Amino acid sequence: MEPVTHLAAGLLTAQALRPALLPGKAAARGFTLLCCVAATIPDVDSLSGLLGPESYLLHHRGLTHSIFFLPFFALLLAWAARRLGADAPLRHGFMAAALALMTHLFLDVATTFGTQLFTPFSNTRISFEGVFIVDPIFTLALLSFALAARLSPRQSQTLALCGLGLLLGYPMLGNALRLDMQARYEALLTARGTSVERVSITPDAFSPYYWKVVLEDGQEVRVTTATIFDLAAPHPVLRFLRLERSELLRLSQQASFFGTYAWFAIHPAEWPAQADGSAPPHARRFLDAAYVNASPVMAALFRQKTGFAECAAYFDDTGRLVAWSDWSGRTHPVPEAGAGPASAKASSGTATATDVRNSNMRP
Numbered sequence: 001m002e003p004v005t006h007l008a009a010g011l012l013t014a015q016a017l018r019p020a021l022l023p024g025k026a027a028a029r030g031f032t033l034l035c036c037v038a039a040t041i042p043d044v045d046s047l048s049g050l051l052g053p054e055s056y057l058l059h060h061r062g063l064t065h066s067i068f069f070l071p072f073f074a075l076l077l078a079w080a081a082r083r084l085g086a087d088a089p090l091r092h093g094f095m096a097a098a099l100a101l102m103t104h105l106f107l108d109v110a111t112t113f114g115t116q117l118f119t120p121f122s123n124t125r126i127s128f129e130g131v132f133i134v135d136p137i138f139t140l141a142l143l144s145f146a147l148a149a150r151l152s153p154r155q156s157q158t159l160a161l162c163g164l165g166l167l168l169g170y171p172m173l174g175n176a177l178r179l180d181m182q183a184r185y186e187a188l189l190t191a192r193g194t195s196v197e198r199v200s201i202t203p204d205a206f207s208p209y210y211w212k213v214v215l216e217d218g219q220e221v222r223v224t225t226a227t228i229f230d231l232a233a234p235h236p237v238l239r240f241l242r243l244e245r246s247e248l249l250r251l252s253q254q255a256s257f258f259g260t261y262a263w264f265a266i267h268p269a270e271w272p273a274q275a276d277g278s279a280p281p282h283a284r285r286f287l288d289a290a291y292v293n294a295s296p297v298m299a300a301l302f303r304q305k306t307g308f309a310e311c312a313a314y315f316d317d318t319g320r321l322v323a324w325s326d327w328s329g330r331t332h333p334v335p336e337a338g339a340g341p342a343s344a345k346a347s348s349g350t351a352t353a354t355d356v357r358n359s360n361m362r363p
Contacts, residue, residue, distance in 0.1 A: 001107040002134050003040055008142035009103035009167055010039030013096065015149045015160035021092040030086025034093055038077050038100035042108075053311075053326035054257045057264045061115045061125070065105055068118070074098035103167060107131075110171035112202050112266070112290055123263070129178055130171035132203040138170055177208050181226065185213060188231050200267065201226065202290065205297040214267050214289045216242060221269040223294045238294055240269035243286060251313060254321040255334050261311065266290040281314035281322050 014035035022028045042064040049056035063069055078093030086093060108115045111133045114125030131138060145163030149156040182201045189196060198216040208228055215222040219242050225235040245262040252259030262268070267289035291307035293299055298307075314323040314331075325331045 001111060001131070002139075003043065005107060005135070005139045005142065006040045006043070006104050007036055008139060008146055008163075009107065010036035010100050011146040012142065012149070012160045012163040012167065013039060013100045013103060015146065015156050016164055017096050017099065019157045021096060022088060028087040030081050030084065031088050031093075031096065034077060034081040034086055034088065035096050035100040038074065038097040039104050041077070042073075042101065042104045052332075053328070053330075054260045057260050057309075061108055061113065062119050062123075063116075065108060065115045066117060066119045067105065068121070070098060070101050070105070074101055103164075106168070107171070110174070128171075128175045129202045130173070130175035132205055132207050134205070135203075135207070137206075138166075141166055141170075174203060174208055177228065178203065178211070181211055181228065181231070185226060185231055200290075204295040205301075206295075210295045210297065212290075212292075212294055216267065218242070221267060221289050223289050223292045225295045235296075236294070236299070238292060239272070240287065240289060241272055243268040243270045248286075251321055255313075255324055255332070257311075257324060257326075257332070258313070261286070261309075264288070265309070281316060283312050283314050285310065285312045287311075 011032065014032040017035070018028060018031060022031060042061075045060050045062055045064045046056070048059035048062075064073065074094050074097040077097040078088075078090055081088065081093050081097075082090055088096065105115060105117065109117065109126055110128060110130040112127060112129050113133065114127030116123050117126045118124065142163055145159055145166065149159040149163070152159060178201055182199065185201055186199050189199065196215045196217040198214075200214040200216075202212050202214075204210040204212040204225065211226045211228065213224045213226050215224075221240045221242050223238040223240070227233060243265075245265075245268060248258045248262035248265075248268065252262065265288040269287055269289045271285040271287070273284065287307065287310040291309050293302045293305060293307045308327060310327045312325045313321055314325075316322050321334050323331050323333045
């Protein structure tokens with residue numbers, strides 16, 4: 001989730017725990033700050049992106065999001081709070097920080113991106129996909145409970161507990177709806193006589209109304225939208241080529257980024273190529289269909305931008321990888337291949353979103 005939702009979780013945690021852990025202290029110094037910092041600080045691992053895109057994929061939602069690291073992180077935060085003058089005893093600060101950290105892990109596990117909960121013993125990303133990564137209605141509801149608790153001291157704890165109940169219940173309800181949508185969509189395809197190898201439905205912007213549908217069949221990956229009240233309503237369909245992980249692993253022998261990408265991607269895919277007779281380097285554009293901006297809301301906001309985790313590989317006429325680019329557009333030469341292209345463009349020799357988007361088509 002984005003930082004504001006995590007911050008709201010920290011505020012609610014402080015308001016819910018203060019009467020129990022610090023009775024008689026309506027405004028314990030540093031307690032709310034401790035909870036807010038604990039609820040947001042795991043995302044400090046986003047700084048791993050400063051070391052490059054591969055580091056970001058490997059380490060974001062990694063060690064600082066681990067259930068094994070959580071007790072040590074909570075103790076460190078509680079100790080630091082005491083050293084900086086917080087009123088809460090160390091054990092109470094530890095309990096508050098631990099609970100606030102748990103809200104962060106829970107919210108992140110509820111999104112499609114997933115979380116490496118068991119690192120360093122396992123790098124498996126755990127996710128139950130109950131909420132979109134940015135959900136303004138959910139966030140505003142949590143902030144409203146926090147504000148109401150602040151303005152109503154006598155009901156503060158009750159309102160904060162209701163807010164924490166929403167924090168837990170909303171993603172879990174979203175997951176139940178997702179599973180129901182999945183079953184209904186598979187039944188719809190069966191009724192149409194359409195057979196696909198894999199159907200995946202995940203929350204999209206303004207879920208639970210909009211849901212992303214990814215269909216994998218043969219060498220094709222299709223991405224479209226479904227709404228909770230009308231699964232059969234026609235929506236634009238984006239069509240891509242299926243990308244085998246073995247191909248990414250082959251490229252990883254020349255650039256390790258592609259091995260990491262093979263591990264990270266949920267639905268690896270590739271843009272259809274166009275034979276335009278351009279001079280080398282020739283480009284292949286890769287993406288993860290799980291993050292494609294397919295819904296009406298995301299398409300309107302980002303237009304031609306496909307989504308997070310799009311990258312490209314550049315080849316010379318012999319098929320040798322000479323460079324690759326990440327989703328920010330930065331080009332990285334492959335050292336063994338010599339200097340990369342001076343100004344490689346990810347669109348070279350590939351289709352655009354307009355080329356592959358077919359309006360009002362059923363998948």
